[in-house]
Amino acid sequence: MEANGKNTLLINGMHVHIMPSKKFKTNTVEVKFQTKVDRETITRLALLPTVLRRGCSAYPTKAAIQERLDDLYGAAIGIGGWKSGTSHILNFQMDMANEKFIPNENTLAADVFAFLNEMIFHPNVHNGAFDEAVVKQEKETLRRHLEAMKDNKMSYANVRLIDEMAKGEVYAIHGQGYAEDLQAINGQNLYEAYEQVVNSARVDVFITGDFNPTVMEETIRTSLVGLSERNAVELHDEMTIFEDFKSVSAVKEVIEHEDIQQAKLHIGYRTHTNLSKADCVPMLVGSMLLGGYMGSLLFMNVREKHSLAYYVSASLDAFSDKLFIYSGIAGENYEKTMQIVDEQIIALQTGEFSDNALEEAKSLLINDLKGSQDSAIGLIDDVYKQILTGTSKSSIDYIEEVAAVDKAAVMQAASKLEKDTIFFLTNKEAN
Template sequence: MDKTVEDVTHENGVNLHVVPSKKFKTVTITAKLKAPLSRDTITKRALLPYVLQQGTKSFPSRSDIQLKLDSLYGAVLSMGGGKKGNNHILSIRMEVANQKFISNESAILEEAMALLNEVIFHPYSENGAFKQSIIDREKDTLRQKMSAIIDDKMSYANMKLIDEMCDNELYKLHVHGYKEDLDLITAENLFAYHQTVLREDQLDIYVLGDFDTATVKEKVQSTFHRDEHQVEPYKKEEASKELNLQPNVVIEKQDIQQAKLHFGYRTHSTYQDDDYFALQVFNGLFGGFPSSKLFINVREKNSLAYYAASRFESHKGLLFVFSGIAPNDYEKAREIIELQMDAMKNGDFSAEEMDNTKELIINQLLETMDNTQGMIELLYQQVVAGTERPPQTLIDGIKQVTTENVIEVANKIELDTIYLLTGKGGESDE
């Protein structure tokens, strides 16, 4: 595996991460804007990516931007928002052909950077506001996205689980915002908020591809300028809430055929902790792969679930179990899921299962690193966590995990909340 070299510099209020790699035929430029989650701003922040791609100062409409992208040999621009721990992160990505593979072309990268700079810093505006027709249209787009989450019962159940589990914590905030806020957003106040984002967010720019590092640094530094940003020191997540002796059980009934049974656990381990690697292996054994305990025992052996899996949020220290079950199987499914956690705490897994799981995780990491977006996300985890963990360290860390490490991390995990979304005629009134 090629060693990943990440050259990080801070200039013009921007953290620049230059990552040379001969693996890729394109150059990817990704800007990450990071701010703390806030109920006051989350809906505006969710709306911004939709609005920013609709036009810039030099390219006033979406079709103008598209024509410019086409002229750059089919460059691709994409945006989105997400949360990692208590941070709300906006990502603006540009993937462009590498000019070294195109004869008589020497300005593709420069032009791509200039366009990306405009999208972020100089969106199309009229008299100090966004265009009203764009705001109205994109509010409808976001409203539809919110409705789609409610209609997708697995996503809805996960959202409701986090609502209950993180009731007084920032992490409960919905990353797509809230419908009741949309009516309050105007072309003027969203434009004003965009200016605040440019002033106050932490901005990290990643450039990944086959190029000369010094040349790329010079190009970025001459293109992206903003006032010096005061980076806040990394803050540890809020202290975990006191857990009840019994988990909080929440049952909601709707007119549905397949029930959703979701569990929320506190792991008391996060990305920057030494036992992060053991938690990854734990999750792989428990519910992360088709070979895991949840899949084999809940779905295959007992035919109790249409699906059963787990994943963890490494910056907040939460573990989630998802399962789709028949409404009348709630008690039995719950019991078998809890038994799988007990088995993990008791070390009921073989050395062979450990080895296979570690191999699956490492292969997953290598696949992620074979993808430009995946590689940038891996590198950005370090920024969010305020810690240094280059990709090779992640692989080495997984290799070194022992059975004892997994048992130890399993025994720190506590069940916080069980959320059941079931049919109106189903059993399970508690």
């Protein structure tokens, strides 16, 4: 099934991707709602999945939902949401048995899609509002989660680095929401946010497993009918997940002090590439060489050779123009650690790494890409990534591109790296 080609079906206002595969004994379905990230609504969108999980009109309690799932031969449902670039994705996932392996059963897929239709399109709402008691409980759960993130100093440093580095960008909007927004959320305005998503999002439906595609198409057409009156929303240019690249005028250094034993030194770089660009794959290989595994430049030099870090790694966000380095150090080692980190960036740019290290980094990436093809969720994610990025490259294509990357390509991609922001969280007594 092609992500953007003629094989994509438009059914009941949704883009439906039927992906038959004999790899799996069970069938997996995902329904994804893509909307633009907005600071005004992000906390409501973060809260929405947990409220929807609490019940729908037909199955108004967790117990009623579980009883129905048990009737559906132990089917499982998951509801979640996250940011991908400038988009927010609300996701419904179900795993179900394959009726081919159940004697005298030929309606399970239809029953599962009908259940999913209820969970998505008929929430437990009265007088235009979600139940206030449920909303209050889930608000408190989200509040505790946000507080726990702040108490986790590694997570806190990640958030603060992005806050400072991406000021004015959609990237800086917290996908988990904001504690200060929770008080104003109630059952009514949360339902309004839900309606906005359902009525305006681009919707993609994926089903993979061992089944007859023609029969599955008709099952979806007759059972997943929540958007049957709506025209399909196309992925317009304004919904692209990519933001414009930013140049660095001056490196920002942000230092905060707290009563902590282990300092956090997190650094953000501009890559001037993303998945829409040809040099993103060499940059991905470069990020693996830099800090993606135990034999990487950062690990071997910052941690092993100089014993400066409790942990150190690098991570590329291929949906954005950003690469991050994370490390936990002793506060007094700030200057020395920065010097060694800078040296590893230069080593990457000048090709001061061995051919063996390059091949190991490529091999690890290829294994990850191959592994994504071994699960139903991985196959779905592969196709959805093509939709979000507007490309036609599958994981198989990326495997071939990674295998072809040479030292010169890594050096060329790494030459575009610009240090943007340093965030250092250290002890109050540290200099």
